[in-house]
Amino acid sequence: MLIQFNNLILSFFMAMNTATANPPVVIETLDNIKELSCLSQAIHGEASNQGLDGKLAVAHVIVNRSKSPKFPSDICSVVRQKYQFKFMTKQKWINVDKPGVNRQMTEAVMAANMVLNEGVKDNTRGALYFINPKTYTDRSWLQHRKLTIRIQDHAFYS
Numbered sequence: 001m002l003i004q005f006n007n008l009i010l011s012f013f014m015a016m017n018t019a020t021a022n023p024p025v026v027i028e029t030l031d032n033i034k035e036l037s038c039l040s041q042a043i044h045g046e047a048s049n050q051g052l053d054g055k056l057a058v059a060h061v062i063v064n065r066s067k068s069p070k071f072p073s074d075i076c077s078v079v080r081q082k083y084q085f086k087f088m089t090k091q092k093w094i095n096v097d098k099p100g101v102n103r104q105m106t107e108a109v110m111a112a113n114m115v116l117n118e119g120v121k122d123n124t125r126g127a128l129y130f131i132n133p134k135t136y137t138d139r140s141w142l143q144h145r146k147l148t149i150r151i152q153d154h155a156f157y158s
Helices: 002-019 030-047 052-067 075-080 086-090 101-116 140-144
Strands: 129-131 147-151 154-157
Touching: 030 052, 030 075, 030 086, 030 101, 052 075, 052 101, 052 129, 052 147, 052 154
Parallel strands: none
Antiparallel strands: 129 154, 147 154
16 A cells, blocks of 8 residues: 555656646655655545545644654654554555545545645644544543544544
């Protein structure tokens, strides 16, 4: 899956640089590619069925965590932190031949880029956590958290 996302990220930026009249997008460091890849995978894993606002919100939670002293300081470490994101426990292979998957992957990369490189405003109001209230059963840890906003299928907490 990582190779697929890295290839998709490179294709995405190459297409953006050739298809627009804007100044070219420059990936400044290998760390930026790594962060884009980790964030894109998390967005796809947690919000592939959500619209752009939902994808951006998941991305912002991860970025907010990387800036919080309560969590690891880099995006990939936040994404890989044990028991934090459901998609990491599934280790499910993405079937790129399934209709709609390439579009979902592209949307995940676009959302990651918008948050990391384009400075899109945080639509979660600083949230560090999110759940899908329809599927999440253990809410005991939420009693000391403040609901910041609901976006599509997810509820976000600080």
